Amino acid sequence: MSTPETAAAAPLPVADVRSPLSDGEWHRLHPLTPLMKGGLFLVVVIGIVVTNLRDRLIAVFLPGMADEYDYAGDPIDYIVANDLLILAALVVLGVLVVLLALFWISWRFHTFRITGDDVEVRSGVLFRTHRRAPLDRVQGVNLTRPMIARILGMAKLEVVGAGLDANVKLEYLSTPNAEAVRGDILRLASGRQLADARRESGGSARGRAAAVVSAGITGLIEGEEGADDNPASVVHLPPGRLIGAHLLSGSTIWLILLLIGVVVGSVIGTPWLLFSIVPTLIGFGAYWFRQITRSLRYSIAPTPAGVRITFGLFTTITETLPPGRIHAVEVAQPLLWRRLGWFRIRVNRLSGRAATDTSSQQFSDVLPVGTLADVDRVLRLILPGLPGDALPVVLERGILGPVADDPYTNTPRRARWLRPLSWRRNGFLLTPDALLLRSGVLRRALVVLPLARLQSIRLSQGPVDRAVGVANITGHTVLGQVSGSLGILDRAAAVAVWTDAAAAVTAASSRDRSHRWGTTSPEPSVTEAPPAEPPVTDVPSESPVTEVPPAVSP
Amino acid sequence: MTISPDQPTPASDSLTTTDPVGAAPTAGDEALDAGTYDGVVEPRSENRLPLGDGTWHQISRKYIVVQLISHALFLALVIAAAVVLGLVLEQPWVWIPAGAVVAVTLATVIVLPRQARSIGYQLRDDDLVFRRGILWQRMVAVPYGRMQLVDITHGPLDRGFGIAQLKLVTAAAATGVTIPGLTQAAAERLRDTLIDVAETRRTGL
Numbered sequence: 176m177s178t179p180e181t182a183a184a185a186p187l188p189v190a191d192v193r194s195p196l197s198d199g200e201w202h203r204l205h206p207l208t209p210l211m212k213g214g215l216f217l218v219v220v221i222g223i224v225v226t227n228l229r230d231r232l233i234a235v236f237l238p239g240m241a242d243e244y245d246y247a248g249d250p251i252d253y254i255v256a257n258d259l260l261i262l263a264a265l266v267v268l269g270v271l272v273v274l275l276a277l278f279w280i281s282w283r284f285h286t287f288r289i290t291g292d293d294v295e296v297r298s299g300v301l302f303r304t305h306r307r308a309p310l311d312r313v314q315g316v317n318l319t320r321p322m323i324a325r326i327l328g329m330a331k332l333e334v335v336g337a338g339l340d341a342n343v344k345l346e347y348l349s350t351p352n353a354e355a356v357r358g359d360i361l362r363l364a365s366g367r368q369l370a371d372a373r374r375e376s377g378g379s380a381r382g383r384a385a386a387v388v389s390a391g392i393t394g395l396i397e398g399e400e401g402a403d404d405n406p407a408s409v410v411h412l413p414p415g416r417l418i419g420a421h422l423l424s425g426s427t428i429w430l431i432l433l434l435i436g437v438v439v440g441s442v443i444g445t446p447w448l449l450f451s452i453v454p455t456l457i458g459f460g461a462y463w464f465r466q467i468t469r470s471l472r473y474s475i476a477p478t479p480a481g482v483r484i485t486f487g488l489f490t491t492i493t494e495t496l497p498p499g500r501i502h503a504v505e506v507a508q509p510l511l512w513r514r515l516g517w518f519r520i521r522v523n524r525l526s527g528r529a530a531t532d533t534s535s536q537q538f539s540d541v542l543p544v545g546t547l548a549d550v551d552r553v554l555r556l557i558l559p560g561l562p563g564d565a566l567p568v569v570l571e572r573g574i575l576g577p578v579a580d581d582p583y584t585n586t587p588r589r590a591r592w593l594r595p596l597s598w599r600r601n602g603f604l605l606t607p608d609a610l611l612l613r614s615g616v617l618r619r620a621l622v623v624l625p626l627a628r629l630q631s632i633r634l635s636q637g638p639v640d641r642a643v644g645v646a647n648i649t650g651h652t653v654l655g656q657v658s659g660s661l662g663i664l665d666r667a668a669a670v671a672v673w674t675d676a677a678a679a680v681t682a683a684s685s686r687d688r689s690h691r692w693g694t695t696s697p698e699p700s701v702t703e704a705p706p707a708e709p710p711v712t713d714v715p716s717e718s719p720v721t722e723v724p725p726a727v728s729p
Numbered sequence: 730m731t732i733s734p735d736q737p738t739p740a741s742d743s744l745t746t747t748d749p750v751g752a753a754p755t756a757g758d759e760a761l762d763a764g765t766y767d768g769v770v771e772p773r774s775e776n777r778l779p780l781g782d783g784t785w786h787q788i789s790r791k792y793i794v795v796q797l798i799s800h801a802l803f804l805a806l807v808i809a810a811a812v813v814l815g816l817v818l819e820q821p822w823v824w825i826p827a828g829a830v831v832a833v834t835l836a837t838v839i840v841l842p843r844q845a846r847s848i849g850y851q852l853r854d855d856d857l858v859f860r861r862g863i864l865w866q867r868m869v870a871v872p873y874g875r876m877q878l879v880d881i882t883h884g885p886l887d888r889g890f891g892i893a894q895l896k897l898v899t900a901a902a903a904t905g906v907t908i909p910g911l912t913q914a915a916a917e918r919l920r921d922t923l924i925d926v927a928e929t930r931r932t933g934l
Contacts, residue, residue, distance in 0.1 A: 337900070525900070627932075630901035631871040636778050638864050644776040651869075651901035666776055674781075677870035681855040684874060684932040 194355035197289035197363070201297070204285055205329050205347045209278035217274070287345055294334055294360060296343055308336045308343045310364040314500050314525045315481065316357045317538075318493040320350070325491065332356055335527040342527040361480035361495060408474035409552045410545055416517070417473070420544035421466050423511040430459055470543040475553060482556050484541060494538065499687065500524055501557050502628040502652040503659055504541075506550055506574050507620040518550045518574065519543060522557065523655025539656045550574070560608050560625055560687075573613050573621040576600050583613055584672070587665040590643045594663050603648065603661055605672050608683060610650055612661040624650040624659050626680045627687035634673040636666070648673060760918040761786050770846040770863060778866045785849035785860075791890045792910025793845050799886055800838050807831060850908055855930070857897070857923070859906045869906055874930035875899045879920045883913070895919060 196202050225232075254263050285298040295307040317333040324330060330353040331346040348356060433455060441448040471488040481497035503523035512518070520542035542553045551570055554561070561569070572578055576599070577585070583602035591598040597616040604611040610629070612622040633649040640646055640662075646669035650659035664672075766787040771777055811827035814820045843863060851858040856872040880896040887893055893916040897906040911919065 630875050630899040631869055631904040631906070633870075633903075634778060634868045636776075636866045641772060641774045641776045641866075646778060649903070651899070651903045653900050654902050666778070670779060673868070673870065677856055677858075677872070681872050681874070681930075684872065685930070687932070 194352070194359055196352055196356050197359035199288065199290045201286040201288045203282065204287070204345065205349050205352075206282065207327055207329060208285070208347045209282050211324060211327075211329065211347055289356065289359060289363070291363060294343055296345065306343055308334055308341070310360065312337050313360065313364045313497070314527060315494055315496045316360055317495075318353055318357055320491045320493075322489045325350075330354075333527075334360060335525065337525045338527060340528065357495065358480075361497070365480060365497070407476035407478075409477070409556065410473070410475050410542065410549045412470075412473045412543070412545065412549075414471060416544055417470055418463075418467055419515070420512065420517055420519075421463050421470075423509070423515075425509055425511075426459070426462070427511070430455070470540070473543060475542070475556065477556050482541075486543075496524070496557070498559055499627070501625070503625075503650075503655060503657040504554070504558060504623040505620055505657040506554070506569075506623075507615075507618060508574070510617050512544070513619075516546055517544045518547065520545070520550060520553055520557075521656050523652045523657045525653050547574075554623075558609070558623060558625065560627065561623075565606055565608070569611065569621065569623065573604070573611055574619065576616075576619065577602075583611070584664065584668050586663050587645065590645045590663050590665075593639075593643065593645070598663075601661070601663060603664065603672060605676055605679065607679060610659075610672075610676055612650075612659065614661060622657055622659055622661075624652060626676065626683035628652065628684075629659075629676070629680045632673055632676050632680070634669060640666075646670065650676075760912075760914045763914065764789050764791070764912060765915075766790060766846050768846070769849045769860070770843050772863055772866065778860075778868060780860075783851045783853060783858075785851050786915075787849050788845060788908065788910035789892050789912045789915070791892050791912070793842055795886050795890050795892060795910070796841055796845070797838065800834055800841075804831060804834055807834075845910065848908070848910070852922070857906070859897075859908060869904065871897055871899060871904060871906055872930070872932075873923065873926045874932035876923060876927045879923050881916050881920055892916075897923070 254260060280300055281298075284300050284303075285296075287294065287296045289295075291310075293307050293309045295305065297303065297305045313334055314337050315335040317335060319331040319333065320329075321331070324347055328350050329347040330350045331344065332348055332353045334343040334345075336342055345353070345356065347353075434452065437448055437452055437455075468488040469490075470486050472491065473486045474484070476483045476485075478495065481495045481500070483493060483495050485491065485493045501522045501524050505521045506518055507521065508518050519540065521539050522541050523539070526538050541557060542549060545553065547570065551566065554566065554569065572581060572583065577583070581602075583604045585600075585602035586594050586598040594601045597614060600616055600619070601614050603613070607626075609626055610624040612624070614620050614622075629650050629652060631651045633651065634646055635649070636646045643663075644666045645663045646666045647660065647662040648664060648669050649661075652659055769780060769785050769787065771780065807827055807830050811823050814823040815827075844861075847863045848861045850860070853870075855874075856870045858868060858870050860866070860868040876897055877900060878898045880898060881893050882896070883893040891913050892910050893913050895908045895911055895916045897904065897908075908919075
């Protein structure tokens with residue numbers, strides 16, 4: 176527990192750092208890193224060589240079968256015939272040594288440094304790259320543990336930046352180091368802002384305590400591999416529900432339609448059409464398997480450094496989302512899930528990945544499937560700005576559809592023919608903190624756009640809209656799966672909400688303090704609960720972790 | 730910076746509809762409105778999106794000249810290619826795509842003058858409002874604090890006529906506010922004003 180005292184005594188950014196890895200000096204990655212990155216290539220090369228020597232190997236082990244081939248010009252025959260075996264062995268050895276040396280050099284030149292202001296990575300021998308990411312723009316930290324790396328006790332750390340392909344990757348680190356570095360980065364980012372905030376308000380003591388607790392939770396959750404039995408998870412996701420949810424997803428409807436089509440086609444046309452079912456089923460099976468294994472071992476837990484989401488059976492990903500990094504939230508219910516009362520939560524956020532990266536979708540699902548109670552808990556976590564009394568508006572009236580005294584402004588009566596099914600649900604509600612867009616009857620959806628994150632708002636009207644006297648509204652957020660647009664609203668109401676929302680965005684973003692996630696002052700009701708809970712279990716496990724490094728750092 | 734002394738004004742309520750630039754002195758206002766159109770064209774229907782209060786700045790009259798020239802060049806190119814292919818190389822099919830392209834371009838050119846008059850922007854207290862379109866009306870409000878960068882581009886033809894295009898970039902790709910056909914002076918004036926105002930209202934992402 177000496178860490179907070181150090182921070183109080185001297186507000187040096189590096190002073191309260193826990194692990195020796197983030198002392199502002201250059202450090203190297205895990206020594207097995209080149210093997211993980213280049214090893215695959217080597218395996219492929221060896222595979223090609225072995226495949227090409229297959230006949231030769233058969234000849235060695237099964238001499239009787241080999242005589243039917245003539246190996247004229249075969250290099251191995253040449254080597255054997257000219258007694259060059261030693262030379263050949265030396266050449267192979269030399270190549271191996273050179274490869275190892277190259278690996279070693281690339282490892283030597285691949286270093287990272289965590290200072291009080293930013294995290295930097297240097298790599299490359301001939302073409303040096305040096306990437307530096309400021310800590311106060313960190314959008315989150317992801318810890319990825321692929322299967323092979325997990326066996327070797329390694330993990331990949333990704334510091335998510337705000338931009339396309341703006342992530343700083345530390346691959347690979349040993350798992351304890353990766354966890355320590357992640358804790359440090361998050362604490363430095365928030366602690367830095369803590370130092371700023373201390374001058375303004377007296378709320379820093381709690382913030383520092385929160386940072387310590389964060390470290391404790393880091394130690395508790397990530398110390399062992401079993402992230403699935405994480406006690407702090409607010410949602411329990413049984414595998415059965417997950418599998419059921421994927422089997423009942425929209426793609427299944429297409430599969431059924433396809434199968435019906437194939438059967439009908441085989442009855443009317445040629446029966447050979449039936450054989451196309453097999454590859455289709457295999458394809459779908461692979462798709463489901465991938466989707467399901469990806470979401471297994473799901474847990475979502477509050478930490479003072481942000482919401483921590485873990486998922487993946489083989490490749491386990493643990494992402495930490497600091498508060499105020501979520502730009503749009505969508506709660507949706509596909510048609511087939513309605514009877515079971517399941518919902519999915521998706522978010523828009525800066526994933527720091529290139530636009531071509533296909534794994535972005537994976538990071539947008541915050542809750543793959545959950546009941547209404549789960550939705551309630553997750554929404555409280557990811558939208559801490561939402562006051563408690565606003566949640567019923569979101570949940571019952573927004574997600575479950577219009578109930579008595581509906582606060583949402585709906586599609587006007589004259590325009591119902593433009594939304595023949597969903598006119599009753601199609602509507603919006605502007606609160607001081609968020610713009611809520613409700614839509615869809617077959618696929619119910621509610622989009623929550625936190626005003627403090629909204630980039631711009633568009634009001635538009637086409638010729639048909641004008642004839643009916645309606646307009647459309649779109650809230651622009653960062654790129655993601657959630658679309659913030661809602662059509663066919665009463666013209667006057669749309670103009671009013673556009674004007675009001677434009678003003679509310681300015682107000683909300685000027686009072687938004689969530690980027691300083693070390694201070695929990697704006698939303699005590701929601702963010703205070705998590706820190707209050709864990710210390711009971713975590714303080715004992717916390718102290719041995721922190722006591723070692725302060726001896727090193729001063 | 731001539732603007733800096735007036736910096737606090739946009740934050741306070743001294744901003745009126747007659748001085749929508751706020752941070753910019755009157756001279757800047759003139760720079761924005763020199764040689765521009767003097768009235769936003771709107772749809773006739775009563776159900777149109779209202780213009781609201783405040784002064785709309787419009788784009789330079791030279792924009793339409795530049796657009797007409799570039800469209801004419803494009804048309805000449807298409808017709809020349811079609812003539813070469815159709816008459817010299819005797820490929821009669823070429824008249825179909827060429828005709829379609831010419832028709833679309835001519836339709837665009839006919840709409841162009843009215844469309845250019847429908848483009849407008851307004852500098853309000855806390856945000857910039859951009860509007861365009863008559864048949865499809867579109868209005869976007871961008872809070873000053875959300876601007877990540879302001880981009881000015883001008884092609885060779887634009888330079889010849891002294892106009893430029895100004896683009897506002899926010900963290901959302903969909904914002905897409907591109908103001909074409911500003912005079913050089915107006916574009917630079919607007920850029921400086923926007924950057925100055927954005928500086929004082931900087932918010933997080």
